[in-house]
Amino acid sequence: MKTPVYLDYAATTPVDPRVVEAMLPWLGGRFGNPASSHAFGRDAELAVVAAARQVAGLIGATPDEIVWTSGATEANNLAIFGAARAARDGRKHLVTLVTEHRAVLDPIAQLVREGFGATVLDVKADGLVDPAVFRAALRPDTLLASVMLVNNEIGVIQPISELAAIARERGVLFHCDAAQAPGKLPIDVRALGIDLMTLTAHKTYGPKGIGVLYVRSKPRVPIAAQIVGGGQQHGRRSGTLPVHQIVGIGEAFRIAGEEGAAEAARVRALRDTLRDRLCGIPGVHANGSFEHRIAHNLNISVERAGGEALIAALSDLAISTGSACSAAHAEPSHVIRALGRSVELADASLRITLGRWTTREDVEFASGRIAEAIARRRQDLYQ
Numbered sequence: 001m002k003t004p005v006y007l008d009y010a011a012t013t014p015v016d017p018r019v020v021e022a023m024l025p026w027l028g029g030r031f032g033n034p035a036s037s038h039a040f041g042r043d044a045e046l047a048v049v050a051a052a053r054q055v056a057g058l059i060g061a062t063p064d065e066i067v068w069t070s071g072a073t074e075a076n077n078l079a080i081f082g083a084a085r086a087a088r089d090g091r092k093h094l095v096t097l098v099t100e101h102r103a104v105l106d107p108i109a110q111l112v113r114e115g116f117g118a119t120v121l122d123v124k125a126d127g128l129v130d131p132a133v134f135r136a137a138l139r140p141d142t143l144l145a146s147v148m149l150v151n152n153e154i155g156v157i158q159p160i161s162e163l164a165a166i167a168r169e170r171g172v173l174f175h176c177d178a179a180q181a182p183g184k185l186p187i188d189v190r191a192l193g194i195d196l197m198t199l200t201a202h203k204t205y206g207p208k209g210i211g212v213l214y215v216r217s218k219p220r221v222p223i224a225a226q227i228v229g230g231g232q233q234h235g236r237r238s239g240t241l242p243v244h245q246i247v248g249i250g251e252a253f254r255i256a257g258e259e260g261a262a263e264a265a266r267v268r269a270l271r272d273t274l275r276d277r278l279c280g281i282p283g284v285h286a287n288g289s290f291e292h293r294i295a296h297n298l299n300i301s302v303e304r305a306g307g308e309a310l311i312a313a314l315s316d317l318a319i320s321t322g323s324a325c326s327a328a329h330a331e332p333s334h335v336i337r338a339l340g341r342s343v344e345l346a347d348a349s350l351r352i353t354l355g356r357w358t359t360r361e362d363v364e365f366a367s368g369r370i371a372e373a374i375a376r377r378r379q380d381l382y383q
């Protein structure tokens with residue numbers, strides 16, 4: 001077993017070797033610009049269309065509803081700014097959750113500085129939003145609601161189809177950041193009843209730097225382009241298409257569709273072992289619902305062990321406190337705080353995320369190391 005053991009699949013994943021294999025020709029001999037009308041261009045265009053089918057196939061969409069972006073951050077920006085700037089009927093209010101990713105919260109905060117209004121909803125102690133609270137937040141001038149499918153820190157699954165139905169009733173557009181979802185649970189944009197959905201490759205064994213915004217075509221969702229130039233993608237997002245990246249996300253999502261369910265079942269058994277071992281230690285609290293949660297995530301807060309110092313003592317495990325992004329801010333996780341945990345417990349939270357190459361040996365090792373580190377920290381602090 002190689003250390004550090006990688007248990008941070010929610011931050012990013014290794015690229016699957018099959019994805020690398022699919023991408024390689026497009027970094028070598030096949031180089032055409034898919035916008036060109038000659039044979040080189042057509043070769044590239046066919047590869048892009050095939051990848052759009054693979055992505056659309058995973059989420060129950062059609063290929064024309066797939067807009068390529070540089071990742072989930074750009075897709076969220078395109079959904080939120082794009083919907084706000086295309087609004088024609090004077091609607092100027094947005095609704096989201098306090099536990100959303102920064103790539104949703106920050107564009108909304110930017111719109112608020114520009115004169116829009118926003119309601120940022122609290123979640124219950126289990127991390128889920130109450131649909132009645134969501135319903136009550138919608139106003140006659142609400143333009144867009146944005147709620148993630150799977151939370152990146154605690155792995156909980158929001159009741160999207162229920163929320164989207166409420167939004168639909170009120171004529172409110174519904175955007176869903178599903179960056180953490182492909183291969184973790186079945187996704188069907190029609191069954192969910194949503195208008196816009198964000199995806200990214202690098203959380204699902206694809207390359208970094210490529211993502212997707214699903215934009216419903218029937219009825220068409222009005223979205224103002226945020227990157228303008230050559231008019232590619234029917235003007236929805238300009239820029240020469242990165243064919244190697246697009247082929248990569250296509251293959252990654254094909255594999256997710258074919259192997260996701262079996263993978264989740266295998267990973268669930270490992271996660272549950274880890275949970276049972278760690279949550280059996282006094283003063284260790286699991287964060288977020290287990291009933292509505294992906295199999296790949298465990299998030300715990302540890303009492304009386306010191307946050308930073310505990311992580312420092314776990315240098316042979318690649319795990320994170322809160323999210324990788326909030327780690328850059330060096331503030332207690334806004335997600336764990338939203339569950340009603342104290343600053344101390346939010347500071348002492350560990351996110352452990354499992355994936356395609358996590359083994360039982362990894363999990364045994366990790367649970368042993370974490371238990372040991374907690375015991376040692378408590379001895380140092382309290383003896």
Ligand SMILES: *Cc1c(COP(=O)(O)O)cnc(C)c1O
Pocket residue numbers: 010070071072073074101103148150151152177178179180200201202203209211
């Ligand atoms: C990782 C992540 C993002 C950002 O994705 P990038 O592709 O890295 O820009 C956005 N939202 C969620 C929920 C994520 O987990």
